Amino acid sequence: MRTEFTAAQLADPALDEANSILRKCVHCGFCNSTCPTFKLIGDELDGPRGRIYLLKNLLEHDETPSEKVVKHIDRCLSCLSCMTTCPSSVNYMHLVDAGRGYIEKKFKRPLPDRYFRHLLAMTLPHPDRFRLLLFLSALLSPIRKLLPGRFHNALELRSPVTRTRIKSQAKNQDKTGKAVGLIAGCVQQVLGNDINSASIRLLERQGWRVHLLSEPTCCGAIEHHLGKTALADKRFRQNINDWIKHVDDLGLEALIVNASGCGTMLKDYGHLFRHDDTLAADAGRISGMCRDIAEFLSAQRPVAVNGGLKQVRVAYQSPCSMQHGQKIETQPLDLLRHAGFTVKELPEKYMCCGSAGTYNILQPQIATELGKTKAAHIDQANVDVVASGNMSCMMHLRQFTDVPFAHTAELLDWATGGPKPF
Ligand code: SF4
Ligand code: SF4
Numbered sequence: 001m002r003t004e005f006t007a008a009q010l011a012d013p014a015l016d017e018a019n020s021i022l023r024k025c026v027h028c029g030f031c032n033s034t035c036p037t038f039k040l041i042g043d044e045l046d047g048p049r050g051r052i053y054l055l056k057n058l059l060e061h062d063e064t065p066s067e068k069v070v071k072h073i074d075r076c077l078s079c080l081s082c083m084t085t086c087p088s089s090v091n092y093m094h095l096v097d098a099g100r101g102y103i104e105k106k107f108k109r110p111l112p113d114r115y116f117r118h119l120l121a122m123t124l125p126h127p128d129r130f131r132l133l134l135f136l137s138a139l140l141s142p143i144r145k146l147l148p149g150r151f152h153n154a155l156e157l158r159s160p161v162t163r164t165r166i167k168s169q170a171k172n173q174d175k176t177g178k179a180v181g182l183i184a185g186c187v188q189q190v191l192g193n194d195i196n197s198a199s200i201r202l203l204e205r206q207g208w209r210v211h212l213l214s215e216p217t218c219c220g221a222i223e224h225h226l227g228k229t230a231l232a233d234k235r236f237r238q239n240i241n242d243w244i245k246h247v248d249d250l251g252l253e254a255l256i257v258n259a260s261g262c263g264t265m266l267k268d269y270g271h272l273f274r275h276d277d278t279l280a281a282d283a284g285r286i287s288g289m290c291r292d293i294a295e296f297l298s299a300q301r302p303v304a305v306n307g308g309l310k311q312v313r314v315a316y317q318s319p320c321s322m323q324h325g326q327k328i329e330t331q332p333l334d335l336l337r338h339a340g341f342t343v344k345e346l347p348e349k350y351m352c353c354g355s356a357g358t359y360n361i362l363q364p365q366i367a368t369e370l371g372k373t374k375a376a377h378i379d380q381a382n383v384d385v386v387a388s389g390n391m392s393c394m395m396h397l398r399q400f401t402d403v404p405f406a407h408t409a410e411l412l413d414w415a416t417g418g419p420k421p422f
Contacts, residue, residue, distance in 0.1 A: 001025040001052075005060055013275055014098055018059050021095045024088045025052055031082035031092075036352045036370055037075050045072040048082035048092055055099040065107040073099055075366060077359050078225055079352035080264075080324035093325075094271070097224065104227030120358050121228050125218030125235070127189045134190070179209040180296075181243075181252045183266075185259050185391075186218035192259075192391040198413035198421065199258045199293055205416055206300050211250050216242050221265035225357050237279060240269060244282045247289065255286065258293045258409055260390040261357060264325030266290040292322065293409050294389055298331035302338055306415040309340035313383040314411065316343055317374070317397070319390035320352045332389055332408045339415035343387075346377045355396035367396065375400030385422050387411055 003022050009015045031048040032038045038047030045054065045068075054069050065073075073096065082092050109117070123129045180203060184196055200210045216239045223232040246252065257263040270287035273279045297303065314336055322328050336343045354360055354370030378386055378401050386401075387408045388394050394405040406414075410421035 001027060001056070003056065003060060009060075009062075015059060018055070018095055018098050021091050022052065022056050024090045025049075026088050028087065030087060031085050031090075034081045034085045034350055036077060036079060036081065036354075037366060039351075040366060040369055041075075043072075046075055048076075048086075051076055051099075052090070052092070052095065055095055058099060058102060065103050070103055070107055070109075073103060075363060077320070077352045077354070077356040077366075077370075079320035079356060081320060081350050081352065084324045084327075084350065093268075100225065100227035101229040102227075104229065117226055117228075117362070120361065121223050121226050121231060124222050124358070125186045125220075127186055127217055130187065130190050177209050178207070179211060179250055179252050180254045180256050181211045181213045181246055181250065182256045182258070183219070183262065184212050184214040184217070185257075185262055186222070188259050188391050189214060189217065191395070192407070194421065195258055195391060195407040195410060198407065198410040198418055199256065201418050202293075202297070202303070202409055202413045202416065203256065206297065206303070210256075211246070211252065213243070213246055213255075219262040219265040221261055222357060224265065236269060236272065236283075240273070240279055240282050240286055243286055247285070252289070254291050254296060255289045256291055256293050256296055258389070258407065259392070260292055260319045260322035260326060260328070261392060263290060263292045264321040267326060292326060292328055292389065294322075294332040294335055295326070295328050297412070298335055303335065303412055304416050305338065306340040309415055310342060312341050312385070313381075314341045314343045315346055315378055315381040315383040315386045315403075316408075317346060317353065317378070317386050317388045317393060318349050319388060319393050320356070322389050323350065328389075332387065335412060336387060336408065339412055341411065341415070344381050344383060346374070346381060348373075348377065353393050353397055355390075355393045357392065360392075360396050368400075371396055371400045378403050385411070 001022050003019050005015055005019050010019060027049055029049050035047045044050040051072060054072060057063060058065055058069060076096055078093070078096060080093055123133045182196065182199055182203070188195060196212060200212060203210045218235060220232045220235040220239065223235060243255065257266060267287045267290050270284035273283035316333055316336065318329065333343055351374065352370055353374040354367035360367035375397055383403060386403055386405045388405060389408050391407065398405060404422035406421040414420050
C-alpha cells in the first residue's frame, strides 16, 4: 500500500511503525474472509482491509476522527483472526492499537460513553474496586432489566468459577528447586480463583515451586484496548519493574499466564518498549519468560495419563488471543488428549466468541450474535464440558449454553488428582 507520511511525521516512532505496517498490505482482502465482523455485517469498513484504509487516512492526514470512522474501529474485536490469514504479515494488532490511542486523544465521545469507558478502566484492573462493583451489581440485580443496555449486559455475565479464594501467595515459599511465577490476573483474581488454584496444583505436581504473583494485578490490556494510552503506559512500566524484581528475588524460570488475553499483552511488552533506553532489556526479558500454561506444560514431561476419563467428552474452545495472538493451537488439545479425555474441536474454530475483553460490554449486540453462534456449535457437539484457556470467553459463552465450562488447567488438574471442576 502506498503511504504519504511526511518526513516530519516519520520522525515519530509510532507513525514510523504504522507506516511500515501499512506498506506491507497489498489490499488482497484475504483477511476479510475470516473477520467475524465482516462476516456478520458484510460492510467493507467492518473488515480488516477497510479498517486499515480508515486508519491510514486518520494517521496520515492527522484528521479528527469522524463518528463513522470511530464506529467501524470500535466494532473491531481485536480477535486478530485477520493476522493469521494475512499472507503479507501485516501487523494489524499494532496498527489498530495505535488507532485506538489516536481516537481516544482526538475524538470526543458522547458523555455517557466517556463515563462508561472510564468506569471500566477504573474498576476492572483493580480487584478491590471490582469486588465492590460486583457487590453493587448484585444489589442492582432485581432492577437490571430497567438499566441501560450496556449495564444490563455487564450484569448478565456469569463467573465460570467462584468457589474459593486464594490467599496472597502459594503455600510453597521454599526457595530451593526450580520455580515459576503464576500471574494471578485482575478479573481472574476475583472471579476465577479456582483456575489459579488448579494451575498451582498442576505445576507443583510437575515438580515446580510456584509463586502466585497477585501484584501487579493487571497486565494493562484493558486500558490499552480502551485506548487509554497514558494509563496503560504507566501500568506497563510499573509491571515491568515489579515483575523483574519478583523474577530476580525468587529465582523464577518462567512467568506462567493462564488467561490468554493477558499472555498476548505480556508477550508484546518487549516490542512496546524496544526503543526505551531504560526498560527495553527488562521488557524483553518479561516477554521472553512469559508462557501460557498449556504452552509451558507441553514443553515439560507429559502429565500422568488417567485411563478413567475416556468417557468424558470435551469440546475445546480456542480463544482468539491463544490461537491468533500467541499462535498456540495444538498444545492444549494434545495435553487434554494425552491426559485421557475424548476431545473434539468446534467448527469455525477461528471465529471469535464475541467476548474480546470489554467488547461484550461495549458492543453487546455483535458480541451476542457471535456468542450465540459459538454456543450453537457447542450444543451440537454433544459434549460433557467445554475447555478453554481464557476466563472471559467462558464467562461470555455461559450466557448462551447450559454446557459447563472448565479451564484447560482445571481439567488437567482433575485428570492428575485434583477436584472435578464442573
Ligand atoms: S490479507 Fe493482509 S495484505 Fe491482504 S488486505 Fe488483509 S491485511 Fe492487507
Ligand atoms: S481483529 Fe478481528 S474483528 Fe478486527 S479486523 Fe481483524 S479479524 Fe476483524
